[in-house]
Amino acid sequence: MPESARARVMELSDELRRHDVLYFQSDAPELSDADYDALRRELVALEAEYPSLLAPDSPSQRVGALPAEGFETAPHRSPMLSLDNAMNEDEMRAFEARIVKLLEFPKGGSQRIDLVAEPKLDGSGVELIYTKGRFVQGLTRGNGQTGEDVTVNLQRVPSIPTRLKSDDPPEIASIRGEIVLPLAAFEALNTARVGREQKPFENPRNAAAGSLRQIHNVDFERLGSLEFRGYALAEGRPAEFDRQSEILDLLRDWGFVISPQIGICHGVDEAIHFHERLLSQRGNLPVEIDGTVFKVDRIEQQETLGALARAPRWAIAFKFPPEQAETVLEEIEFQVGRTGALTPVARLRPVRVGGVTVSNASLHNQDEIERKDIRIGDRIVIQRAGDVIPQVVRVRLDRRKEALAEGRRLARRGLPARCPVCESQTVRLEGEAVTRCANLDCPAQLKNNLRHLASRSALDIDGLGEKRVDQLVETGLVAQLSDVFALEEASLTGLERMAEKSATNLIAAIERARQTTLPRLLIALGIRHVGETVAELLTDRFETLEGLLAASPKEVAAIEGIGPTIAESVSRFMADPSNRKELARFGELGVVLAAPRPKSASEETPRQSLEGLTFVLTGTLSRPRGEAKRLIEAAGGKVTGSVSRKTNFVVAGKDPGSKVKKATDLGVEILDEAGLEGLLTDD
Structure with missing residues (x-):
C-alpha cells in the first residue's frame, strides 16, 4: 500500500470531520455540497481500494456530526440515516438497476419499480416523538444515532401539532421531517438582522438550523416563522398502511404539513421526467429545495432492500444542478485566510440566485481567474454551488463589445505583490495554486x-x-x-x-x-495539514515538544501515516526562528504541557476488557476526546453521546456539563481519567 494513500485518507478524514462540525453543529458551512461530496467520494474510493484503511469512525461511515455541547442528547428510536446522491440520469438508472438486482424479480416478469417522488427540502432534519398522540420530544438529526433534544424550541413551531388528529393514535409514533424557513420569512429575518447590525444568514437552511439550536435569549419570533414538513413514519405505522405514498396521506390526516409536490413514478423514466418538471417549478416555490427524493413505494420492498451504515438502499436524492444568474463583476478583492492564503473574491452587482440576493462570489485562486479570463466590468454567470457558496461559472465573452460601448472598464486584476491587510510581501510556493502573505x-x-x-x-x-x-x-x-x-x-x-x-x-x-497536552498545542498552532490524527502521530513518535523541535525532516517523514507533504510542512514550521521564539514564549507565560504518558497495556496490546460496556465522555479531557474514544473502542467498549440507564460509566474531565448530573440522577458511575485508565489496564 502506498504511503501517500494512507496520508491522503487521514487528511481527508480530518477535513471531512471538520466540515461535519461546521455544517451540523455550527450551522456555518465553508464548503458547497458539491465540494463536500467530491471529498467524501474520494475518501470512499480510497477506502474501497485499500480496505485496511477503513476505520470504524471514518466520516464515510457516519451521518452528520456528534452533537454540540449545550443541549441534552437522546438516542433516536431507530437510526436517522442520510441519503445517497444521484447527480445525473446515469446514476439514477444505476440506482434502479441495483434495486432490481437486489429484489431478485423473476425472469420474464415485470421489473418496474414504483417510486414515490418528493421535493428534497433544504432545511434541518428532525425526529418528533408522540406518545398516545401527544408530542413529547423532538430531536435533531445529530450523528444519526443520537440527536440534540430541542423539544422546547420545536414546541414553538406552529406547524407541529401538539396532539395528533386521530381517535386511535399509536402508543409511540416517530415522525421524521424537515424544519424549513420559507423564503419570505428568510428575507424578513435578514432585513431585521442587518437593521440591528448583525451578520445576515447565508441561506434559509443555516437560519432554520440556527433557530432550532437557540439556548439563551431565544428569539420566539424566529421559531414562529419556521415550518415543519413531514416525510416519514419511522415507528407507529398501522399495519394496513403498506406504501410510502399512504404514509404521507396518513401524516397529512394527523395534522402535519406535507409538501404538495408529491408523485408516484412507475419506473426510472417517469422519475427523471418528474425531476425535470420539479426543477422547472423550483423558482416559484415558497421554500428552498435542492433536488428530488425518490423512495421505493412498497414498505415490504424497503425492508427487503435494507440499509448500509450511512444510507438506505431503497431511497436516493437526485440533486438539482446549481441555480445560475447573470450579473456584472464590479470589483475583485483579496481576503487573507488563517494560513495566509490570498483568496480572490468577486464583488457583484446584486442579483437574485436560488431565492437569495448575492453580491459576492468565490473566484478560488488566480489560476482560475486567468483560465476563465475574468475581468472587472465583465458580465458573468454565477451559481450557488450546492446552493451555499456563490461561484463564477463563466464570462459572457459575447457581451464584452457591449460593455466597451457602454464605457465600462474591463481591467484585469493580478495577484497583489503585497498583502492587502498588512502590506507584507506575498509568496507563491512551487507546485501550489495559492499565493500567501509571508507575514x-x-x-x-x-x-x-x-x-x-x-x-x-x-x-x-x-x-x-x-x-x-x-x-x-x-x-x-x-x-x-x-x-x-x-x-x-x-x-x-x-x-x-x-x-x-x-x-x-x-x-x-x-x-x-495553560494546562494542556502536546497534541492540543500542535493543533492550536495552526500548522498546515496538522489535525488531530497527525498531532497524535507526532506525539507518539517524539513524546515532547523538545523532541519534535530537535527532529530532522527525515525523522518526521519516516513516521507511518505522515507523507512528505505533511512532513515538509511540520519541519518548515518547527525550523522557523520566529515560530521557535513564539513556542518558547508560550512556556514563559505559563503554558505547561502534560508529561507524556507511558503507553498503557491497552495501547500496547489491545484487549477486549471493556466488552459490553457503554461510556459517555464529558468535559475537557487531558487527551483529545477522539483518542479516548479509540482506546475505549479498542478494548471492546462503546462510546455514546448521551447518558441513559444503559450507560455504564461517565468519564468526566474539567468543567463537565449537565451529563454528570444526569448520571448521578440515574445512578450511573462517574469516573475521572485515572479511573478510565484503571479500567483499561485492569487485568
Whole structure:
C-alpha cells in the first residue's frame, strides 16, 4: 500500500470531520455540497481500494456530526440515516438497476419499480416523538444515532401539532421531517438582522438550523416563522398502511404539513421526467429545495432492500444542478485566510440566485481567474454551488463589445505583490495554486489563527468568539498568539461591551488552557495539514515538544501515516526562528504541557476488557476526546453521546456539563481519567 494513500485518507478524514462540525453543529458551512461530496467520494474510493484503511469512525461511515455541547442528547428510536446522491440520469438508472438486482424479480416478469417522488427540502432534519398522540420530544438529526433534544424550541413551531388528529393514535409514533424557513420569512429575518447590525444568514437552511439550536435569549419570533414538513413514519405505522405514498396521506390526516409536490413514478423514466418538471417549478416555490427524493413505494420492498451504515438502499436524492444568474463583476478583492492564503473574491452587482440576493462570489485562486479570463466590468454567470457558496461559472465573452460601448472598464486584476491587510510581501510556493502573505503576524492571519487556537479541538478557550477576537487584535492587546496568555483582567474590563464578569470568565478560561497536552498545542498552532490524527502521530513518535523541535525532516517523514507533504510542512514550521521564539514564549507565560504518558497495556496490546460496556465522555479531557474514544473502542467498549440507564460509566474531565448530573440522577458511575485508565489496564 502506498504511503501517500494512507496520508491522503487521514487528511481527508480530518477535513471531512471538520466540515461535519461546521455544517451540523455550527450551522456555518465553508464548503458547497458539491465540494463536500467530491471529498467524501474520494475518501470512499480510497477506502474501497485499500480496505485496511477503513476505520470504524471514518466520516464515510457516519451521518452528520456528534452533537454540540449545550443541549441534552437522546438516542433516536431507530437510526436517522442520510441519503445517497444521484447527480445525473446515469446514476439514477444505476440506482434502479441495483434495486432490481437486489429484489431478485423473476425472469420474464415485470421489473418496474414504483417510486414515490418528493421535493428534497433544504432545511434541518428532525425526529418528533408522540406518545398516545401527544408530542413529547423532538430531536435533531445529530450523528444519526443520537440527536440534540430541542423539544422546547420545536414546541414553538406552529406547524407541529401538539396532539395528533386521530381517535386511535399509536402508543409511540416517530415522525421524521424537515424544519424549513420559507423564503419570505428568510428575507424578513435578514432585513431585521442587518437593521440591528448583525451578520445576515447565508441561506434559509443555516437560519432554520440556527433557530432550532437557540439556548439563551431565544428569539420566539424566529421559531414562529419556521415550518415543519413531514416525510416519514419511522415507528407507529398501522399495519394496513403498506406504501410510502399512504404514509404521507396518513401524516397529512394527523395534522402535519406535507409538501404538495408529491408523485408516484412507475419506473426510472417517469422519475427523471418528474425531476425535470420539479426543477422547472423550483423558482416559484415558497421554500428552498435542492433536488428530488425518490423512495421505493412498497414498505415490504424497503425492508427487503435494507440499509448500509450511512444510507438506505431503497431511497436516493437526485440533486438539482446549481441555480445560475447573470450579473456584472464590479470589483475583485483579496481576503487573507488563517494560513495566509490570498483568496480572490468577486464583488457583484446584486442579483437574485436560488431565492437569495448575492453580491459576492468565490473566484478560488488566480489560476482560475486567468483560465476563465475574468475581468472587472465583465458580465458573468454565477451559481450557488450546492446552493451555499456563490461561484463564477463563466464570462459572457459575447457581451464584452457591449460593455466597451457602454464605457465600462474591463481591467484585469493580478495577484497583489503585497498583502492587502498588512502590506507584507506575498509568496507563491512551487507546485501550489495559492499565493500567501509571508507575514505570520499579519492581523488577518492572526485573527483566524486566534479563533482556531481557542476552538474546542485546540486549547478550548471559552469566550474567544469572532467579535471578541477582532476586538483584541484591533485594540493591540493581542499581536501574536502567545499574547493571549499575557492578558490581564484589568486591561479587558476597559474594552467596549466587556463587563467585569465576562472579563473574569475569559481570564479563568485562559488559565484553564495553560494546562494542556502536546497534541492540543500542535493543533492550536495552526500548522498546515496538522489535525488531530497527525498531532497524535507526532506525539507518539517524539513524546515532547523538545523532541519534535530537535527532529530532522527525515525523522518526521519516516513516521507511518505522515507523507512528505505533511512532513515538509511540520519541519518548515518547527525550523522557523520566529515560530521557535513564539513556542518558547508560550512556556514563559505559563503554558505547561502534560508529561507524556507511558503507553498503557491497552495501547500496547489491545484487549477486549471493556466488552459490553457503554461510556459517555464529558468535559475537557487531558487527551483529545477522539483518542479516548479509540482506546475505549479498542478494548471492546462503546462510546455514546448521551447518558441513559444503559450507560455504564461517565468519564468526566474539567468543567463537565449537565451529563454528570444526569448520571448521578440515574445512578450511573462517574469516573475521572485515572479511573478510565484503571479500567483499561485492569487485568
